[in-house]
Amino acid sequence: MITPYATVIHLADTDAAGRLYFASAGRIAHEAFEKIMADLGFPIGAMIRDGAYGLPVVHADLDFHLPLNVGDAITVRSRPDVIGEKSVTFRHDIIRADGATAVSVGITHVAVSGADGCAMPLPLPLRQAFERITPDA
Numbered sequence: 001m002i003t004p005y006a007t008v009i010h011l012a013d014t015d016a017a018g019r020l021y022f023a024s025a026g027r028i029a030h031e032a033f034e035k036i037m038a039d040l041g042f043p044i045g046a047m048i049r050d051g052a053y054g055l056p057v058v059h060a061d062l063d064f065h066l067p068l069n070v071g072d073a074i075t076v077r078s079r080p081d082v083i084g085e086k087s088v089t090f091r092h093d094i095i096r097a098d099g100a101t102a103v104s105v106g107i108t109h110v111a112v113s114g115a116d117g118c119a120m121p122l123p124l125p126l127r128q129a130f131e132r133i134t135p136d137a
Helices: 022-039 044-050 124-131
Strands: 005-008 057-064 073-083 087-096 101-110
Touching: 005 022, 022 044, 022 057, 022 073, 022 087, 022 101, 073 101, 073 124
Parallel strands: none
Antiparallel strands: 005 073, 057 101, 073 087, 087 101
8 A cells, every 4th residue: 555655844954935845845755655665565666676577757847836934744645646657657746734735746767777878668568567557655
């Protein structure tokens, strides 16, 4: 089961105005992705050590809807948005404690061979794991 990623906005996550810095929103979304991969049985660290394939980021987009400040509790709800032949795009919604979506982050990962770094089809077990994630995850 995929559970949302919960954390807080730390001082290092903010800009000079004390608001969530855009790069930190991407990092938080990527932390949620790492948690999902571990929950699915594909921990990123093991994937890197194994070296058979990787899932580097090839595109990211962020939309800010509401402010987040240092100390705010957040939950990140993540789900695959598009599962392609060689890539997967996850949508990560960063939710405030009041239930409102503060930031929406899209991150596209492409499967690459560990041998030569070239794009390859998503490994079938990984594709199947992504397909099992429900929209409510």
